[in-house]
Amino acid sequence: MDAESAALKVLDTAERLFDERGVQAVGMDAIRTASGVSLKRLYQVFPSKDLLVEAVLRRRDETVRAALTAHGARTADGPRERALAVFDWLAGWFAEPGFRGCAFINTFGELGGVTPSVAAVARDHKEALRAYFAEQTDALGAPPVLADQLALLANGAMAVAGITGSAEPAAQAKAAAAVLLDAAR
Amino acid sequence: MDAESAALKVLDTAERLFDERGVQAVGMDAIRTASGVSLKRLYQVFPSKDLLVEAVLRRRDETVRAALTAHGARTADGPRERALAVFDWLAGWFAEPGFRGCAFINTFGELGGVTPSVAAVARDHKEALRAYFAEQTDALGAPPVLADQLALLANGAMAVAGITGSAEPAAQAKAAAAVLLDAAR
DNA sequence: GCACCGGGAGAACGATCGTTCTCCCGGTCC
DNA sequence: GGACCGGGAGAACGATCGTTCTCCCGGTGC
Incomplete structure (x- = not known):
């Protein structure tokens, strides 16, 4: 090997x-x-184990970023649809057997207060999600705060879906996101 | 002693x-x-330590529930204002020095997969938050899903505020909640 | 064939943790 | 005053963990 x-x-x-x-x-x-x-x-x-943890998180970060853009490019044809498609991607993720929440939220909770590198990767990852939403909302001419709000919905869905073990939060968040997107027009 | x-x-x-x-x-x-x-x-x-962890979470659960209803009763005079007041309460919490996220989200991430009692307390707590929003949305005659969506915003704000160390998510979530509340009328 | 090198399996080591035990002291009841 | 009880301080114990070391084997160059 x-x-x-x-x-x-x-x-x-x-x-x-x-x-x-x-x-x-x-x-x-x-x-x-x-x-x-x-x-x-x-x-x-x-x-060391710390370096392994960091490597796992960094790889997961890249995987999610790639999956997000790929999913957006494949299933949606406009900025609004691409923003909403994020929540469809979440729905599929939440429904996977053994789903227990977002690795960055969970690992930050466990180690973020003690291991700065873990806190940094989690911050970078969440900023990337926000930036992806910002690409779409900018293309729509929407105010910048809308991207933060969509990110709050997505992260809230991850946290609640992980804790409750239900995939419903994805659809609920998507519906809320649609309302926010419509209100910003 | x-x-x-x-x-x-x-x-x-x-x-x-x-x-x-x-x-x-x-x-x-x-x-x-x-x-x-x-x-x-x-x-x-x-x-045992497990029992101590559970006791800490249960007390925190009761404290937060009491603080939520107290804050709602003190500062707001209608269901809509009481729902929005939750996010003002979050803003004060996020601004406390050393704030590092919601204890239930964090502890669930660390122990939820191994310690069922921790997972149960976290589930109960998040359900209580949802139920508090549901009281207000029911009083408004809004559809039940609105309470879930407000809870997603609140939990997303907790997660993002914890990871980024910023108190801004509270205000962003409040503004989004206002849009959702207005759209449901 | 044989010396050599890299890797696998797992023992070993030092640290830490949850939990219990020992020792000692100060107050209390009679 | 003296036996007794409860509690404080911290040592001790057994388990576990991250990390390293030992031993052994199979392949390789000559």
Whole structure:
């Protein structure tokens, strides 16, 4: 097993276990066992657990950004539709089995007060979501605050869907977003 | 020091430390040192850390519910104003020094996947917030989904304010809530 | 064939944590 | 006054965790 595929397996495994149980409840040994990557190799690729956590979050950040723009480009044909399509994407995510909330919100809650790098990645990620909404609202000529408000709806949906285990918040947030978009015209 | 005042000191100290650093990063010994309550007494009042965590969350739940209704009764004179007053209350909370997000969102992210009692308290608390909004929207004759949407705005504001360290989300959410309330008339 | 190198499996180490136990002291009842 | 009780301070214990080390094996160059 070469270093590259080991890193991939470790990132996949760690992301899944962190989502399921939180970061601190998952030991490096559990990641080793679940991924099949030896501890020696694991520490070659990620020299500490903190760096692994950061790498998982950074990869997830890129994945979500790419998925958002891809989903927007595929299913929507205007700024308004692209903004609303975010909530359809959320609906699919919330419905995945084992969904337990946004990794950035959850990890920030657990480690944000102690690990500045975690807080920074979470901040960057949430800013990127806001910026994506801002692209669409700017194209509509809407006031800048509308992008923040759409982001609040999206983040609220993530938090509530994670805690309640329901996918409904996505549709509720989408309907609210439509009202806000219409009111800004 | 009697058991009652010891319990109070422990709850106050644990709540503050958990908010600052997360639950798992705070040892029982740190609570002992910061509260001045001996370990023996601490374990007499809260027989395990899990029970202490649950007690902290349950007390916080009651505190927030009481503060919400008190704030609504004091500053607002109609259902619409009472719903909007929630966001003013959020603004004051977000501006407190050291604010790092909602304890229920944060603790759910850290322990919700492993400790069912934590997940249950978080669910109850978020349901109570939704129910408070529902009281106001029902009084307005608005459709039930409006309460869910206002709750999404409030929870999104908590998450984003915690991560970004800004109090702005409260005002942004309030403005969005006003638009939704007006659209439902 | 053989020395050598990299990697796997898992033991080992030091730190920390939740929880319990020991020791000691001050107040209290008779 | 003296035996007793409850509580404080902190050591002790067992488990777990992040990280490193040891041992061993299989492949590779010559």
